[in-house]
Amino acid sequence: MAREHRIALDHDLCMGNGQCILLAPGVFRHNENRQSEVTDPAAAPGETVLQAAIYCPTGAISVVDALTGEVLFP
């Protein structure tokens, strides 16, 4: 069976810089705490999401296995 991906955001690390929102505006938005949140965690992690994960200043974004939580990216 193919692995199910989930876009994960660690709110202990997110500083609310909004770099991900600029890079992938459809996938990330600000929540009421001024941190980023993922609009649709089950969305296919496209190129802009991978960019956001690589370049998140605090490393708060990852793509994980939906079942095991294993970090697949970065």
Next chain:
Amino acid sequence: MASSPTAAAADPEDLFAPEVIADPYAYFGRLRETDPIHWNPRAELWVVTRYEDVVWLVRYHELFSSAVIKTDRRPPHPPIDPEDAPLFEQVRAFRSDQLVENDRPPHQSMRNAVHEYFTPQAMESWRSFVRAAVTELLDEAEPDGRMDVLEALAAPLPVRVITQMMGVPEEDREHLRHLADRLLYINRGEPDRMRHLMEGIRGMIEYVSPKVDERTAAPSDDFISVLARAEKEGVFTRHQVLVNTALLLFAGHETTMNLICNGTLAFLRHPDQWERLRADPAGASRLAVEECLRYDPPVKSTQRIAAEDVERRGKTIRKGDRIRWFMAAANRDPRAFEDPDRFDIGRQPNPHVSFGAGIHYCLGASLARIEGQEVFRALAERLDSLRLESEELEYAPSIQFRSLTSLPVAWA
């Protein structure tokens, strides 16, 4: 504010006292533990030092305005020559149009207009230029067996990169270097600094104005073209185009100088970490730069001005109060970082606030990272016996910048 040096040394609220300039970590670290939101009556501003408070403050940008220069009517500090008061007003008018001095909503449209140019991916395409510039500068210095890191590497590198981004032809580089040096007076304390600064500002306006006309008529892929397009689209006025071109030149200049000098010094003071970098310069430089940024940040503190009354930790910050938040203290907060006074180039995660946080997060962060990575990598690859030539190091008396005045090293 002006007082004799003896009186200044005795005043615990003197943010320019020699011991505070020499070691901000002790002074602001003490405040962080005893009075994290502290009113400094001498400088007439709030000093905010805890990591949690810094992140909160920058996140609530509608409470803490970035339009400090425009809003704050207090006289310049340290004082300037009285006859230069009209120059100060000109500087104020100029700087008020800086992107970083704007709040939302204009800040958002301005930032969106230049965002594309500064994305991490777009900046990555500059790595080869940065690497070549570092190689060239070290080629010049290496035969001497010694150099002042500031003069030979840290000061010229960012100016080369930024003038290239502006599309400045080779023959104008020297002129731009001169103007960049004048613009550094923006962060200095000399009474006659307004004269030097205005020389830089006027020079930039004269130089850039015709370039904007050229790029409007025939756009290229340089930074001035990005701003010229934004002017056409009504996002920037012509004055804002000129101001923000100058902003690019000085915002990326002293900050990068300090990253390179302070980082190099951290390595020289921690030989075990230098050995760690030398073992894998290409692989270790990415995390190493983050730790250099955290451990001894280029910018010690930055300003906001309260847009309304705000309560925090039992203190009331009144509308119009100035606030200075210290990355230099937040980055060493034990609540946020394990063993915070240790320089550890493998530290991960490393959520330092040296580029700020929130909507004003440093636009040039990716470029600064690339410059730092390429410099430390090259130093580790080429100058393995690098050592400090003098223990008499001095920092410029600034409340904002952590700027060494020179950094003599040798390797022969």
